[in-house]
Amino acid sequence: MFAFIKNAWHNHTKKIIAIIVLLIALNALFWWLAYLASIHAAEIFNRVISDQKFLAGTVTVDRISANIKGAVTFENLQWKDREGQPVVVIPSGSFKVRIWDVVTKQFSIGTVTYAELDNAVMNLKFNDKMHIVGLRLAERVPEKKNTAKKKQDKTKEPFNIRLKDTNMVLKLVNCKITATSTKKQRKFVLNDVNTTIHYNSKDKINVDFATGKFGGTLVGDGVALHGTIDLKPRIAVYNLNLGIKELDPSSLGTGLNIKDKVTAGAHIVGDLPDPLITGRLAMKELNIPALHFTGLKGDFRYQDGLITATSVHADVYGGNCDAYGSFALDSKAYDVYVKGHALRSEIAAKSALIRCAIELDLTMKCNGDNKSTLTYGSFYSGSGSYAILKFDRISASFSNQYKNLVFSDVLIESTAGDITTPLLSIDDGKLHLGKIYLTNRDTGMKTQVF
Numbered sequence: 518m519f520a521f522i523k524n525a526w527h528n529h530t531k532k533i534i535a536i537i538v539l540l541i542a543l544n545a546l547f548w549w550l551a552y553l554a555s556i557h558a559a560e561i562f563n564r565v566i567s568d569q570k571f572l573a574g575t576v577t578v579d580r581i582s583a584n585i586k587g588a589v590t591f592e593n594l595q596w597k598d599r600e601g602q603p604v605v606v607i608p609s610g611s612f613k614v615r616i617w618d619v620v621t622k623q624f625s626i627g628t629v630t631y632a633e634l635d636n637a638v639m640n641l642k643f644n645d646k647m648h649i650v651g652l653r654l655a656e657r658v659p660e661k662k663n664t665a666k667k668k669q670d671k672t673k674e675p676f677n678i679r680l681k682d683t684n685m686v687l688k689l690v691n692c693k694i695t696a697t698s699t700k701k702q703r704k705f706v707l708n709d710v711n712t713t714i715h716y717n718s719k720d721k722i723n724v725d726f727a728t729g730k731f732g733g734t735l736v737g738d739g740v741a742l743h744g745t746i747d748l749k750p751r752i753a754v755y756n757l758n759l760g761i762k763e764l765d766p767s768s769l770g771t772g773l774n775i776k777d778k779v780t781a782g783a784h785i786v787g788d789l790p791d792p793l794i795t796g797r798l799a800m801k802e803l804n805i806p807a808l809h810f811t812g813l814k815g816d817f818r819y820q821d822g823l824i825t826a827t828s829v830h831a832d833v834y835g836g837n838c839d840a841y842g843s844f845a846l847d848s849k850a851y852d853v854y855v856k857g858h859a860l861r862s863e864i865a866a867k868s869a870l871i872r873c874a875i876e877l878d879l880t881m882k883c884n885g886d887n888k889s890t891l892t893y894g895s896f897y898s899g900s901g902s903y904a905i906l907k908f909d910r911i912s913a914s915f916s917n918q919y920k921n922l923v924f925s926d927v928l929i930e931s932t933a934g935d936i937t938t939p940l941l942s943i944d945d946g947k948l949h950l951g952k953i954y955l956t957n958r959d960t961g962m963k964t965q966v967f
Contacts, residue, residue, distance in 0.1 A: 571652065572596055573598060573599060574599050577594070579591075579594075580592040586613075589611060589614060590610070591609070592609050593609075595607075603640065605637060605638070605640075606638045607634050608635065610632065610633055610634040610637070612629050613632075614629055615627075615630060630684065631685060632688070633687075634687075635690045636690070636692065638693050639693070639695065641696045641697070643696060643697070650699065686713065687714045688713050688714075689712045691709055691710070691711065692710040692711075693706070693708055695707075705734060705735065706731060707728045708732075709728055710728050711727050712724070712725060720748060721746060722746040722753075724742055724744055724757060726740075732768075736764070736765040736768035737763050737778075738778075742757055742759055743758050744756050744757035744785070750788075753789045754787070754788055755785045755786050755793075759784070759796065760783075761781040764779040764780070765778060766779055769844060769846070771844070771851060771883065773805055775804070775805065778800065778801075779798055780800075781797065782797055783797070792820070793818070795816070795818045797814065797817070798813075798817050800814075803831065808833060809833060809834070811832045811833070813829065813830070815827065816829075822845060823845055824844045826840070826841060826843070828841070834857075835860065837859070838877070840854060841853075841854055842854055848884075850884050851883050855878075857876065858877075859876075860875040860876075871901065872901045872903075873899055873902070873908075873911065875896050877896045878894045880893055889918075889919075890919070891917070892915075892916070892918070893916040894914070896913060896915070897911065897912035898911040898912070906931070908930060909930040911927075911928070911930075912926075913928065934955045934957050934958055935955070936953060936954070937954050938952065952965055
């Protein structure tokens with residue numbers, strides 16, 4: 518009996534030892550293959566690039582090396598389009614790959630788990646669906662059949678940025694990105710881009726994005742973008758916070774040559790590729806012809822190329838105003854509506870001779886051509902004085918378009934009588950004055966005085 522147990526234990530022990538030896542051998546083989554992969558990194562890279570179907574054009578690299586842990590470093594990696602124009606140029610960078618994919622040569626976009634690009638220069642073009650031209654990564658998600666609904670338009674392909682079986686982190690360090698829209702003629706140049714993006718195709722994209730100065734369609738000192746893009750719905754959904762530092766309004770092309778800067782904070786929601794951006798804007802001061810605003814604050818909304826501003830409030834000429842309006846990013850057309858309250862005439866005129874409080878109703882419209890900009894409205898005052906002359910009220914309508922300022926229905930009410938003139942204009946700096954009448958309040962008699 519003892520001998521039987523001894524023989525059984527001996528056989529069991531040999532099996533255990535055999536299994537351990539086998540595991541050690543397999544592990545050694547794996548790491549040996551990984552080592553071979555590391556010393557032949559350039560060869561593997563060239564093989565993968567020649568077979569890749571993700572990037573249209575050519576991809577080359579000057580120098581590449583790897584270690585047995587799957588860490589790869591490279592120098593001067595370039596992606597050029599079919600015409601030979603550089604799309605992405607990366608002086609140096611690194612990435613990590615799944616060792617087993619390298620060993621088994623089962624390469625996919627999911628093979629890369631981490632990538633860091635240093636001082637890269639990217640020239641990206643986006644089509645009308647916000648896909649990067651030449652980058653074939655997003656998988657198509659077919660429409661769900663619904664017999665209860667009418668037949669849908671088959672030409673409308675749903676937008677998606679979902680990549681199959683991907684979980685990776687992309688880090689950009691001091692990069693420059695130029696992004697252009699092929700359809701809407703928009704261009705953005707982002708400098709000093711530092712960002713970390715974690716892409717998990719089964720969950721969401723985490724975004725931590727910041728830039729230095731930016732230019733193109735918009736010009737400013739910096740953009741910050743933080744939050745997530747949810748990939749679980751059929752079409753991905755934004756949930757991002759946006760910050761814009763020192764935006765130059767003149768870059769919008771309004772023709773007003775506004776040099777005062779705007780700071781804005783906003784929240785981005787909505788389905789891709791149609792973001793809805795809502796937030797708050799602020800300006801320390803705003804100078805437009807004949808008006809000087811301070812402490813401007815308001816709400817804004819952006820969707821499909823249209824910026825609308827509401828609940829805008831500012832101080833102006835000792836009083837205050839409320840405003841709202843809209844601006845079309847592509848056509849440059851805009852309209853602005855302003856109501857001013859208790860504005861001080863002596864501050865506006867920069868003269869102590871005239872003193873009164875003014876209520877203002879002003880509209881600005883432009884169809885995209887700067888020369889078409891039309892400013893019009895009306896104003897009226899309370900009682901006041903001009904030098905030693907007292908008056909009860911001043912009122913008039915006005916219109917200003919391309920160096921032609923016209924005042925009409927001018928009325929100055931006083932105890933001595935009412936002074937009126939049907940027309941007063943300043944055309945390219947030259948004053949044109951219509952007839953001036955004095956109307957006696959008691960008799961109603963109207964006398965031309967000029």
